[in-house]
Amino acid sequence: MSCEHLICARCSNPVVEGRCPTCRAARAELHHHGPSVPPAVVLAVLVALLFAALVLQRVYG
16 A cells, blocks of 8 residues: 555645645555664674684684
8 A cells, every 4th residue: 555645634635745744644654664774783793694604614624
């Protein structure tokens, strides 16, 4: 479902324009995405995995 064709009951404008707080809340609810992971966290996890792989290579290699 998209908000392109929805009309706000409070201000009678298209929800996609977000002219009133109700429109903005409805638009945010429809376009809600999952939590995003900051790039710094992804990089830290990759570095930790690389470090773990290097340690395992030294121990078992």
